[in-house]
Amino acid sequence: MKIDSRLSVAGLTVERSRRSILDSISVQFVSGDVTAVLGPNGAGKSTLLSCMAGLLQPSLGIVDLDGTSLNVLAADERARRIAFLPQIPEISWPVDVATLVALGRIPFRRRASDAANEAAVLRALQATRTAQWSQRLVTTLSGGERARVLLARVLAGESDWILADEPFAGLDPAHQFEAAELLRSLASRGHGVVLTIHDLALAARIADRVIVLHRGRIVADGTPEAALTPSTLREVYGIEAQWLSVRERGVPLIAIHGRHVG
Amino acid sequence: MRAQRWIMPALLVLVLVLAIASIAVGRIVLSWNVWLDQDAIGRTILLELRLPRALLGIVIGAALGLAGAALQGYLRNPLADPGTLGVSSMAAFGAVLSIFFGVADFHPWVLPLSGVAGAMLGMLALFLLAGLTASALTLVLSGVILSAIAVAGIALVLSLSPSPWAAGEIVRWLLGALADRGLDDLAIAAPLIAIGAALILSSRRALDALTLGEIGARSLGIDLGRAQWQLAGGVGLIVGASVAVSGIIGFVGLVVPHLLRPLVGARPAALLVPSAIGGAALVLAGDVVVRLLPGGSEVQLGVVMSLIGAPFFFALLYSMRRQVT
Numbered sequence: 001m002k003i004d005s006r007l008s009v010a011g012l013t014v015e016r017s018r019r020s021i022l023d024s025i026s027v028q029f030v031s032g033d034v035t036a037v038l039g040p041n042g043a044g045k046s047t048l049l050s051c052m053a054g055l056l057q058p059s060l061g062i063v064d065l066d067g068t069s070l071n072v073l074a075a076d077e078r079a080r081r082i083a084f085l086p087q088i089p090e091i092s093w094p095v096d097v098a099t100l101v102a103l104g105r106i107p108f109r110r111r112a113s114d115a116a117n118e119a120a121v122l123r124a125l126q127a128t129r130t131a132q133w134s135q136r137l138v139t140t141l142s143g144g145e146r147a148r149v150l151l152a153r154v155l156a157g158e159s160d161w162i163l164a165d166e167p168f169a170g171l172d173p174a175h176q177f178e179a180a181e182l183l184r185s186l187a188s189r190g191h192g193v194v195l196t197i198h199d200l201a202l203a204a205r206i207a208d209r210v211i212v213l214h215r216g217r218i219v220a221d222g223t224p225e226a227a228l229t230p231s232t233l234r235e236v237y238g239i240e241a242q243w244l245s246v247r248e249r250g251v252p253l254i255a256i257h258g259r260h261v262g
Numbered sequence: 263m264r265a266q267r268w269i270m271p272a273l274l275v276l277v278l279v280l281a282i283a284s285i286a287v288g289r290i291v292l293s294w295n296v297w298l299d300q301d302a303i304g305r306t307i308l309l310e311l312r313l314p315r316a317l318l319g320i321v322i323g324a325a326l327g328l329a330g331a332a333l334q335g336y337l338r339n340p341l342a343d344p345g346t347l348g349v350s351s352m353a354a355f356g357a358v359l360s361i362f363f364g365v366a367d368f369h370p371w372v373l374p375l376s377g378v379a380g381a382m383l384g385m386l387a388l389f390l391l392a393g394l395t396a397s398a399l400t401l402v403l404s405g406v407i408l409s410a411i412a413v414a415g416i417a418l419v420l421s422l423s424p425s426p427w428a429a430g431e432i433v434r435w436l437l438g439a440l441a442d443r444g445l446d447d448l449a450i451a452a453p454l455i456a457i458g459a460a461l462i463l464s465s466r467r468a469l470d471a472l473t474l475g476e477i478g479a480r481s482l483g484i485d486l487g488r489a490q491w492q493l494a495g496g497v498g499l500i501v502g503a504s505v506a507v508s509g510i511i512g513f514v515g516l517v518v519p520h521l522l523r524p525l526v527g528a529r530p531a532a533l534l535v536p537s538a539i540g541g542a543a544l545v546l547a548g549d550v551v552v553r554l555l556p557g558g559s560e561v562q563l564g565v566v567m568s569l570i571g572a573p574f575f576f577a578l579l580y581s582m583r584r585q586v587t
Contacts, residue, residue: 054481055481075480075483075484076483077483078483079481079482080483084477084481086475086477086478089475089478091473092338092473092474092475093523093529093530094528095473095527095528095529100473103470103471103473103474103478103482104482106467106471106482106483106484107482107483153474
């Protein structure tokens with residue numbers, strides 16, 4: 001089943017204690033793409049993702065999934081179509097890995113059969129290569145292992161959209177790479193993937209599209225190389241950086257020379 | 263770790279054995295053939311004292327175990343329990359007020375419903391103070407505050423009470439016991455507890471989802487506002503009705519889920535029904551023990567439970583303190 005979905009925000013404004021976190025943002029996301037949202041701390045990345053996941057009611061503007069506002073979509077239905085991985089995921093109880101991943105099927109508990117739910121959990125475990133830990137308690141896992149399990153939890157919903165707030169934080173380079181490949185493969189199977197990320201090189205490596213947020217506004221939107229121009233990086237992060245002309249084995253490289261002075 | 267299959271049957275057998283013990287044991291030990299012996303006194307003891315007492319033990323124990331497991335799941339904290347959080351004390355305060363103002367005599371339902379009102383008020387105050395994101399410390403402090411308010415209120419009512427005899431009766435009842443209760447008490451408590459249990463069980467999905475925290479649960483499509491009302495209503499009904507009938511029997515909801523978690527797994531919804539059955543077993547066992555203790559008069563069940571539960575609470579907080587810091 002080919003996924004063809006649009007998740008868009010229009011005029012999205014979020015204000016908190018009279019400070020504008022997001023300032024009238026309008027952007028459309030297309031399934032099949034990995035979109036990386038970048039920007040300095042406090043740029044509004046997490047707020048944007050929370051609004052898109054239906055977890056935060058914007059002060060103004062709407063989030064729209066294939067022509068239906070999230071406001072009118074039932075919470076269950078929204079959860080079946082949009083999965084969300086929070087920046088600081090919480091695990092309150094020492095459950096085993098299989099049980100934790102199965103929580104991702106909660107929106108389907110009355111919809112799908114037990115067998116279908118179990119099969120989806122198994123697929124998520126296999127995709128994240130965490131099946132070997134399925135009977136282990138999450139409390140016995142390392143930070144990186146736990147991050148993979150939490151990703152499996154998000155995948156278990158097999159939702160059209162996966163919104164991940166800094167999914168690679170705390171992962172070593174090998175596991176970052178693995179998780180990035182996994183999200184890429186999901187996009188190639190048609191899922192829409194939107195993630196926030198701080199690592200410019202990793203963003204350039206996995207994203208089809210990069211959106212740069214600065215002070216609650218979109219300042220760049222395009223392919224990694226088009227969006228992360230030296231002038232944008234200078235404006236947004238205050239750093240001097242440039243793309244290297246050689247693409248090492250198809251991977252774009254970025255060199256950061258130092259802080260911008262002046 | 264998956265739920266061990268033998269747990270549920272084992273718990274049920276345990277409850278059955280303890281129920282039989284509860285019926286048989288006491289100042290007069292009933293024999294197996296009390297029914298055939300044409301023994302009128304034995305039969306009266308069986309039907310009017312022991313049987314209601316055993317049934318009440320099962321119902322109250324199950325209610326308290328379920329309420330504890332539900333509160334722990336919702337608040338994501340193994341220290342939560344209607345007793346430690348002051349909800350039981352608030353229920354007692356509500357019930358005592360209805361006695362003090364004389365409205366409890368109007369109708370047999372007034373006292374339990376006043377208890378329910380007190381417990382629900384306690385739950386709402388708890389949600390207001392601790393909310394969903396409370397640390398263990400905030401939660402325990404909230405319980406301290408609620409208990410303090412309720413105990414102060416009860417003390418005030420007792421000191422204003424016109425007859426020392428009535429005050430003494432209230433104190434005895436507050437200590438918690440299953441003795442001298444009849445089927446009438448059960449008939450009032452059971453429906454309220456059943457409705458409360460249904461409310462709690464209908465929030466299973468929310469309790470499970472909360473394993474991933476507040477944001478995680480909401481991203482799974484859970485309406486946490488609704489879950490909060492279900493819990494406030496469910497726990498309020500259960501605790502209010504239980505306290506109105508048997509006084510404060512504390513720590514059942516704290517001890518039972520904690521003991522069962524390693525056996526049935528920590529998933530909150532999976533813990534609900536086993537905790538109810540385990541609670542029934544614990545209360546029945548405690549109620550048999552108080553009858554076996556030497557001495558002229560029976561020790562109150564609530565006192566025995568506190569003697570067991572309070573050190574348990576101490577050890578639990580101590581182990582958590584070491585984990586957290």
